[in-house]
Amino acid sequence: MAGKLLYIEVGDRLVKVMCAVPQKKGLRAIKSFMFQPPEGSVFDGVIQNPEELSEALVAQLLEHRLRGVKNVVFNLASGKVASREVKLPPVKEKLLAPMIATNAADYFPIDLSRYHISHTLLEKVKGEGGFCRVLALAAPLSLLEGYFKLGEFAGLKIKAIDSSANSHYRALRPLRQTGVTMYVDVECTESFASFIQDGRLLLQRTFALGGDEFIKSYMEKVEKPEEEYIEALSELSVSAKTTVMVGAEGQMTHHERTEELSRLVSNIARSVDYFNSSRWETATSQIVLTGPCGRLEGLKEMVAAETGLPTFYLEELEEVRSVFKTIEDPSAFLGCVGAAHSPVDLLPEHFMRASRGMRLSKNETSIASGLISFSLLFLGAVVLSIIAVSSNHEVKRELSAIRSEISEIEYTQQVALSYESYQQGETALLEMRALADSPNAKLAAFFEELEQKMPSKILILSAVCSAEGVTMNITVPSYAETAVVLDQLRTFESISKLEVLSVSQSTNEGGSETSTFSVSCLYGENPYLNGENPYADLIGESTDSEGQVD
Incomplete structure (x- = not known):
């Protein structure tokens, strides 16, 4: 079956299989179906019993007449795959991998020897201050190993392993909705939310x-x-064609539906709040439900009521039919569809070598003993005649390979220079931020002078500080002390203007007098220190051409 590929997503409750032919302008789907994995064979996307699962998979492929398709792309739907969006300098795409590998320990504080690191380019921002938005991924080797074993036991050749973080975005990217759309892929044991605006991924949860x-x-x-899990799911779902329940109407009361779906709906609402809290200028405008459980009875209405946002099924969007032309149920098989478009590289090289070795070993054991003997005799007869030529060719190939490797790694110098420049720029920005002027710096200078120049008997009752200055209520023993304090304040280098708001005098029960006044101090350079009087216009002072005061 030339050109056909299997796209398989393994979940705890459902295994999704889609057979399709990749084309330049999309994907031509041939057949898609779901089946339940053997109990206990899968947990959180981790294949715990690959041999048992492979038997069930092969049986399903035979039943659907797809056993002849040998090439497969797996889509990982597991919470064990860590992802993180990072920003990198605007370099060529081929330079991103070494940069991700260099900084992987900063992105993922884990034992990297047990993980395979990969990435996908989300966006390249051009112009001044440009950068690359990259989604970095870390998949446990133990998780990937299960898929290689599944492929081996089922007799399938793995062409790629994608992650649902990438595949969902790739599948939904062509849908250009107005504003920010939250797509919620509701699976059986987990849900995956993608916030997308005009084909640009903003957040995933x-x-x-x-x-x-x-x-x-x-x-x-x-x-x-x-x-009968799949049958129950079908009975509880609203039909895509009739928009009514398929077969369980009346079996679950409104109260029971609300109780069972409330936690899921609450998580969707909290995700909306989390997104909007940091992006109030581009808040979520609508919600689209996808996935095999996206059409559960009452879910759409509960989400709309909880979030206050228009809520739709994926099939209700006008663009869906033109984007997913040949796919019968794009909502349920969204991960399989996306895995056909730019899958990430989750194929550890040592797993690939081992897989090729296992296939080679199986082929060798199937050769008849007579053919082996004949081949050995034939090789013995011709080996002496070709050894000289082959040696010469081998040397040339090695030399060519070395030159090719040298050519391929020449870019690393540019990578290092770009990354060093990027780090220096970041360091400079942090230093500038630390040195930036702030109201606190002016306030500190003011209080330093206050401690040095004020008399010991001064009592500051209150102080209101702002970015422009300080307003204080002060008590001193007498009017004379008030004059002293005001004179001292006029000598402060940190004050450009002084204004007395009020002055009062009082006598306590012991007969002691106190003077209380309010004063407003404005930060800035003190004009008195330069021989200037900021109130000269008010008192009628003028200076003639000889510098004398009238």
């Missing part, structure tokens, strides 16, 4: 809640066995 609680509660109520 995962929460460990899906439709499983609702489905399990319903199965328990109607006494359905575990192997």
